[in-house]
Amino acid sequence: SQTIHQWPATLVQPVGSPLSLECTVEGTSNPNLYWYRQAAGRGLQLLFYSVGIGQISSEVPQNLSASRPQDRQFILSSKKLLLSDSGFYLCAWTTGDPSGNTIYFGEGSWLTVV
Amino acid sequence: GQNIDQPTEMTATEGAIVQINCTYQTSGFNGLFWYQQHAGEAPTFLSYNVLDGLEEKGRFSSFLSRSKGYSYLLLKELQMKDSASYLCAVKSDSWGKFQFGAGTQVVVTP
Numbered sequence: 331s332q333t334i335h336q337w338p339a340t341l342v343q344p345v346g347s348p349l350s351l352e353c354t355v356e357g358t359s360n361p362n363l364y365w366y367r368q369a370a371g372r373g374l375q376l377l378f379y380s381v382g383i384g385q386i387s388s389e390v391p392q393n394l395s396a397s398r399p400q401d402r403q404f405i406l407s408s409k410k411l412l413l414s415d416s417g418f419y420l421c422a423w424t425t426g427d428p429s430g431n432t433i434y435f436g437e438g439s440w441l442t443v444v
Numbered sequence: 445g446q447n448i449d450q451p452t453e454m455t456a457t458e459g460a461i462v463q464i465n466c467t468y469q470t471s472g473f474n475g476l477f478w479y480q481q482h483a484g485e486a487p488t489f490l491s492y493n494v495l496d497g498l499e500e501k502g503r504f505s506s507f508l509s510r511s512k513g514y515s516y517l518l519l520k521e522l523q524m525k526d527s528a529s530y531l532c533a534v535k536s537d538s539w540g541k542f543q544f545g546a547g548t549q550v551v552v553t554p
Contacts, residue, residue, distance in 0.1 A: 362540045373546035374487075374531065420486055424540040432477060433533075433542050435486040 332357035336421040336436035343443055349394075349408040351439050353421030356402065361423040363404040364433070365396055368418040380404060416443045446470045448545035450532050455551045456522055464517045464548045466532035474535040476508050478517045481529045481547065490530075491517070519550070527552045 336353040343349060355361050365377045376389045378396035386396050393412060397405045404421060421436040448468045456462040468476070475494040479487035493499055493508035493515060505518040519526055529547040536543050 364542075366544075374533075374544040376541075376543070379541065418484075422542075424542075432489045432492060433540070434489070438486045440484075 332423075332434070334421060334423055334434055334436045336419075336439055338439060339437060340440040341442070343411050343441065345413055345443055346410045349406070349411055349415070349441070351406040351419055351421070351441075353404045353406075353436055354402055355423045358402070358423070358425065360401060361425060363398060364422040364424075365404065365406045366420040366422060366435075368420065370417070374420065378406070411443045413443050416441055446536070446543055448532055448534060448543055450530075450545045450548045452546070453549040453551065455553060457553050458522055458524060460522050462519045462522060462550060464519070464530050464532075464550070466515045466517070466545060468513050468515070468532070468534050468545075470534045470536040470543060472536045473510065474537065476506075476515045477533040477535065477542070478504075478506050478515075479531040479533060479544075481531060483528075487531055522552050524552050524554070526550060 333356045363380045366374045367377055368374050378386055378388055380386050380398045383398055383401055394408050419439045422433050424433045450466045454462055475492055477492050478490040480490050481487040490504055491499055491501055491506040493506050496508055496510055498505055498507045503520045508515045529549050531547045532545040533542050
């Protein structure tokens with residue numbers, strides 16, 4: 331069966347510090363991968379998605395970036411965090427098959443920028 | 445633009461029925477999904493509609509009308525554990541671009 335994991339689960343970072351969140355998927359190949367952010371009491375905002383290694387599409391211009399160095403690995407980064415980057419970050423995957431009918435989420439990472 | 449609208453909050457008593465409406469305007473449509481999200485946790489999949497009509501899964505049912513850009517999630521025989529946020533999402537591209545609504549917080553009272 332397929333599983334998705336992301337880490338760290340929680341982190342508190344000062345303004346201006348770097349960020350790296352990692353996500354891996356097991357049990358499938360060539361998945362579509364996503365990073366979402368959810369601010370307190372808000373909906374899910376799509377940040378980045380990837381349909382293959384090295385292929386990254388950005389939905390919202392910001393100081394975050396994403397990379398996909400391996401087929402089942404997706405990394406969210408920032409060189410300098412802002413207070414507004416605080417939130418709940420979710421990695422997700424879907425099958426690369428267009429008939430795929432749902433999206434699966436990792437456990438989430440709580441980021442507090444202080 | 446693309447919009448997915450759902451009410452912010454709904455309150456109902458244990459054992460009752462609640463209907464959460466969702467309207468959408470997206471550039472494409474490849475299915476409508478409902479997710480449940482408990483506070484501090486990741487969303488979990490509840491139901492999926494791609495054709496018009498009603499899909500029933502136990503206490504949860506979901507309805508879709510593509511011509512009206514409308515869906516609802518029906519929760520029957522409410523239990524306290526059903527207190528959560530319910531997210532409506534549209535798969536707007538064939539490869540898998542999912543757009544989410546802001547969520548409806550359902551509060552179940554004794």
